[in-house]
Amino acid sequence: MTDVREEVSVSERRELLAAALDFADLCAKTTASIMKSGFDVSKKDDASLVTTADVETERVFRVGIQERFPSMGLLGEELGESNEGADFRWIIDPIDGTAEFARHLPVYGCIIGLYYKDEPLLGVIDHQGMGVRSHGAYGLGAFTNNTPLRIEDCNPGESGAAARIGLPSLASFLRPSDASAVFRAVVEAYPNFRVYHTCYAHTLVASGGLDASMEWQTPLWDLAATQILIEEAGGHYGSIQSSEGSGKKRLFSAVFGKPAIVARLTEIIENTLG
Amino acid sequence: MTDVREEVSVSERRELLAAALDFADLCAKTTASIMKSGFDVSKKDDASLVTTADVETERVFRVGIQERFPSMGLLGEELGESNEGADFRWIIDPIDGTAEFARHLPVYGCIIGLYYKDEPLLGVIDHQGMGVRSHGAYGLGAFTNNTPLRIEDCNPGESGAAARIGLPSLASFLRPSDASAVFRAVVEAYPNFRVYHTCYAHTLVASGGLDASMEWQTPLWDLAATQILIEEAGGHYGSIQSSEGSGKKRLFSAVFGKPAIVARLTEIIENTLG
Numbered sequence: 001m002t003d004v005r006e007e008v009s010v011s012e013r014r015e016l017l018a019a020a021l022d023f024a025d026l027c028a029k030t031t032a033s034i035m036k037s038g039f040d041v042s043k044k045d046d047a048s049l050v051t052t053a054d055v056e057t058e059r060v061f062r063v064g065i066q067e068r069f070p071s072m073g074l075l076g077e078e079l080g081e082s083n084e085g086a087d088f089r090w091i092i093d094p095i096d097g098t099a100e101f102a103r104h105l106p107v108y109g110c111i112i113g114l115y116y117k118d119e120p121l122l123g124v125i126d127h128q129g130m131g132v133r134s135h136g137a138y139g140l141g142a143f144t145n146n147t148p149l150r151i152e153d154c155n156p157g158e159s160g161a162a163a164r165i166g167l168p169s170l171a172s173f174l175r176p177s178d179a180s181a182v183f184r185a186v187v188e189a190y191p192n193f194r195v196y197h198t199c200y201a202h203t204l205v206a207s208g209g210l211d212a213s214m215e216w217q218t219p220l221w222d223l224a225a226t227q228i229l230i231e232e233a234g235g236h237y238g239s240i241q242s243s244e245g246s247g248k249k250r251l252f253s254a255v256f257g258k259p260a261i262v263a264r265l266t267e268i269i270e271n272t273l274g
Numbered sequence: 275m276t277d278v279r280e281e282v283s284v285s286e287r288r289e290l291l292a293a294a295l296d297f298a299d300l301c302a303k304t305t306a307s308i309m310k311s312g313f314d315v316s317k318k319d320d321a322s323l324v325t326t327a328d329v330e331t332e333r334v335f336r337v338g339i340q341e342r343f344p345s346m347g348l349l350g351e352e353l354g355e356s357n358e359g360a361d362f363r364w365i366i367d368p369i370d371g372t373a374e375f376a377r378h379l380p381v382y383g384c385i386i387g388l389y390y391k392d393e394p395l396l397g398v399i400d401h402q403g404m405g406v407r408s409h410g411a412y413g414l415g416a417f418t419n420n421t422p423l424r425i426e427d428c429n430p431g432e433s434g435a436a437a438r439i440g441l442p443s444l445a446s447f448l449r450p451s452d453a454s455a456v457f458r459a460v461v462e463a464y465p466n467f468r469v470y471h472t473c474y475a476h477t478l479v480a481s482g483g484l485d486a487s488m489e490w491q492t493p494l495w496d497l498a499a500t501q502i503l504i505e506e507a508g509g510h511y512g513s514i515q516s517s518e519g520s521g522k523k524r525l526f527s528a529v530f531g532k533p534a535i536v537a538r539l540t541e542i543i544e545n546t547l548g
Contacts, residue, residue, distance in 0.1 A: 099438070103483045106404070130380070130404070161445075164373070170465035171435075184458075191444035195469035209377045 004117045005138045017122050017137045020112050023064050024135075027094060027110045028128035030057045031101075035129070041102045049098045054078050057094035057110065065090055077221045089115045091224035097198030106130045107200040113224030123225025125199050134203045136225075136232035144207040151235035154211065154260045163261055165190045166201030166213030173216050176251065182216065185272045186265065202226045205257045206233045212257025212265060214240075223254055236262040240269055278391045279412045291396050291411045294386055297338050298409075301368060301384045302402035304331045305375075309403070315376045323372045328352050331368035331384065339364055351495045363389045365498035371472030380404045381474040387498030397499025399477050408477045410499075410506035418481040425509035428485065428534045437535055439464045440475030440487030447490050450525065456490065459546045460539065476500045479531045480507045486531025486539060488514075497528055510536040514543055 008016075034053040041051050058076045065074050073089035075081045083089075090112070095101050097108030106129030113123045122137035134149070136142030142149040154163065165186075173183040187193060194201070194210065199222065201213040206229045215223060227237040240253035255265045282290075308327040315325050332350045339348050347363035349355045357363075364386070369375050371382030380403030387397045396411035408423070410416030416423040428437065439460075447457040461467060468475070468484065473496065475487040480503045489497060501511040514527035529539045 100483075103438075103478075104481075105478065105483045164377075167469075169467050170461045171467075174465060187444045191448060193443050193445075193469060194471055195441075195467060197468055204377075204379065207378075209374075209379045 003119070003138075005119050005121055008116055008121060008138075010139065013121065013137050013140060016114060017135065017140065019068060020114060020122055020124050021135060023061055024110060024112055024124045024126045024133065026064060027057050027061055027092075027112070028126055030060045031095060031110065032128050035101070035104075039102075049102055050078065051095070051098060051102060053101065054095045054098055058092055061092050061094065061112070075221065077219065087117055088121075091115065091221050093199075093221035093224065096222060097196075097200070100198055101129075107196050107198050109199040109203065111199055111221060111225050113221075113228070115224075120224075120228035120231075123228040125203050125225050125229065127200060127203065130200075132203060134206050134225075134229055136206070136229040138228060138232070140232070142206055142229050142232035144203065149206050149208075149233035151206065151208070151230070151233045151258060153258050161189070161191060163190055163192065163211045163258075164209075165193050165257070165261065165265075166204065166210045167193045167195050168214070168216050168218075169195050169197055172197075172218070176217060179216065179273075182269055182272050185268050186214070189264070189268050190261075199226070202229065202256070205235065206230055210257065212255065212261040214253070214255045214265060216253050217251040218253070220250065220252060223252055226254070226256060230256045235259065238262055238266050240266065241273070277393070277412075279393050279395055282390055282395060282412075284413065287395065287411050287414060290388060291409065291414065293342060294388060294396055294398050295409065297335055298384060298386055298398045298400045298407065300338060301331045301335055301366075301386070302400055304334045305369060305384065306402050309375070309378075313376075323376055324352065325369070325372060325376060327375065328369045328372055332366055335366050335368065335386070349495065351493065361391055362395075365389065365495050367473075367495035367498065370496060371470075371474070374472055375403075381470050381472050383473040383477065385473055385495060385499050387495075387502070389498075394498075394502035394505075397502040399473050399499050399503065401474060401477065404474075406477060408480050408499075408503055410480070410503040412502060412506070414506070416480055416503050416506035418477065423480050423482075423507035425480065425482070425504070425507045425532060428532050435463070435465060437464055437466065437485045437532075438483075439467045439531070439535065439539075440478065440484045441467045441469050442488070442490055442492075443469050443471055446471075446492070450491060453490065453547075456543055456546050459542050460488070463538070463542050464535075473500070476503065476530070479509065480504055484531065486529065486535040488527070488529045488539060490527050491525040492527070494524065494526055497526055500528070500530060504530045509533065512536055512540050514540065515547070 073083040073086035093111040101108040124135045204210040236259040237256040347357040347360035367385040375382040398409040408418040478484040510533040511530040
């Protein structure tokens with residue numbers, strides 16, 4: 001069966017990737033300038049934080065998409081969805097890790113993804129505060145700061161307790177319902193974990209800094225660039241379960257990284273969920 | 275009772291601090307140059323990693339101390355103790371977070387502390403890979419990249435579940451004996467935690483990025499700069515317990531940050547230990 005993404009020619013994919021990288025530059029410039037000049041922080045209905053930088057960065061991105069790709073779909077964390085049902089759908093989380101941004105920690109990131117007929121076509125994760133950017137596109141490979149990425153699977157014995165995995169904090173397993181048993185089972189199997197609580201963990205998995213990572217019940221935009229980035233780097237990406245609901249309300253869980261660890265983590269999580 | 279550190283005049287403290295910052299420059303230059311040119315990684319007897327960068331950075335520091343302060347004591351992670359029993363004792367962890375350094379994650383740090391008659395006189399934590407340096411000295415304040423630091427205590431209600439704390443990974447609570455009950459009790463009380471697994475968490479507590487953090491059963495050099503940095507920034511630092519033994523074998527646990535959270539964390543840990 002042909003992958004539906006083959007319908008988009010290589011040269012078109014290259015052009016779309018170039019556009020995504022231009023948009024990432026624009027977003028990075030906007031966020032950096034607001035970080036420098038100061039910003040307001042407020043709480044959203046779900047108690048998560050939003051700053052004037054999140055909103056302005058997404059606005060700048062939307063203007064860019066509307067100018068260059070007016071008929072394509074667009075879903076953003078802060079400003080909603082437009083052109084619903086279009087074959088191409090851009091997804092943006094302008095600042096993933098707003099709580100980190102608000103405290104001036106550089107591990108936040110801008111996530112840009114483009115899907116074609118519900119399949120991930122390209123993705124960019126840009127850590128403007130660290131000068132680190134990863135990108136990947138279907139059939140075109142994955143890169144961090146333009147170095148090609150290659151996720152190697154574990155050597156026998158390396159997939160156990162010594163493996164370095166990324167995790168969300170326990171707080172993320174307590175909503176929308178209590179899944180703290182999943183957290184406990186995972187940390188017991190992989191006690192050598194890190195918690196950055198942003199897409200920096202995704203970048204690190206793609207780049208070899210972590211062996212695997214996961215997200216738990218998080219909106220689509222948090223994962224918008226991850227699947228294509230990991231798969232183009234040679235890793236595995238597995239969806240665990242997604243909640244009911246649609247659009248902004250739907251939540252996703254995923255495990256990604258070295259194939260042996262993704263398989264083991266998936267098994268642990270499925271056993272825990274019963 | 276007069277603090278014993280008053281025996282060191284303000285001008286002498288300033289001179290020692292200036293020297294410590296010079297040494298930090300020297301270490302940063304050495305580490306950065308080796309990061310660039312490549313390094314070998316090997317396992318120590320305790321299964322932790324060491325690289326040629328750890329050893330060379332500490333060697334350069336030792337040469338500097340021997341030239342400028344030949345009669346002062348010196349304890350380093352990689353190359354042992356000299357001038358034991360001297361009033362002034364320099365302590366260095368040339369690369370805290372060697373496992374991060376080996377994977378090219380910039381959250382590792384160089385820790386330099388100076389103790390006078392067993393009291394912390396000054397400390398520097400330098401994150402060369404991130405361009406972030408914190409320092410503090412007795413009576414002279416604490417700074418990150420030369421901005422004065424001020425740890426404010428929590429507003430009522432802020433010391434609970436929403437507080438952001440730093441933690442070692444579960445792996446650190448499994449040695450030298452199983453204290454996973456401490457980890458479980460702490461994350462239940464503070465589910466919104468981060469795990470950087472290096473002294474970057476200490477820098478963040480001093481600089482306002484985290485509300486509190488802790489270390490569990492770790493050698494003295496991992497904490498060599500932390501107490502003075504936190505206390506000069508206005509936070510609290512509490513030792514929990516230290517293991518028996520002496521020198522390189524002795525291990526320390528500590529909680530530090532906003533006073534209300536340090537008090538609560540200490541209570542949780544002591545209740546768990548029984």
